[in-house]
Amino acid sequence: MNNKEYTQEQIYLAKLGKALANPARIAILEFLANRETCFFGDIHEELPIAKSTVSQHLNELKEVGLIQGDIESPKVRYCIKRDNWQIAKKLLSNFFEINDSKKCKCK
Numbered sequence: 001m002n003n004k005e006y007t008q009e010q011i012y013l014a015k016l017g018k019a020l021a022n023p024a025r026i027a028i029l030e031f032l033a034n035r036e037t038c039f040f041g042d043i044h045e046e047l048p049i050a051k052s053t054v055s056q057h058l059n060e061l062k063e064v065g066l067i068q069g070d071i072e073s074p075k076v077r078y079c080i081k082r083d084n085w086q087i088a089k090k091l092l093s094n095f096f097e098i099n100d101s102k103k104c105k106c107k
Contacts, residue, residue, distance in 0.1 A: 009091055016088055019064040024049055025057045032067060032080050039075045 019025060024047055031046050032038055043058070044051045058078060061067045065084040069076045 013091055013095055015064050019060055019066060022057065025061055028057055028061060029066060032078060037077050037079045039077055043078065
């Protein structure tokens with residue numbers, strides 16, 4: 001990091017970290033990852049939070065690109081955005097493998 005700028009990977013990892021930093025969003029992702037499609041009402045029934053709060057969490061996950069939604073009036077259908085899911089999986093895996101073999105000498 002000699003150029004004193006963050007890489008695109010670092011920026012996206014930080015966005016992923018923020019998106020994954022809430023148990024409701026983790027629950028939503030787990031719910032959607034096991035389905036091809038899902039309607040909003042189905043997601044709300046799975047979580048112990050208000051419908052409006054579910055909507056906020058869905059927007060956060062859409063913003064980072066982990067899910068996508070299609071309007072199928074009067075509902076919106078959500079699913080995992082598989083291509084971005086694979087990118088996120090690879091970036092997180094690579095991140096946790098950085099210097100995995102080095103031992104800390106601090107006590």
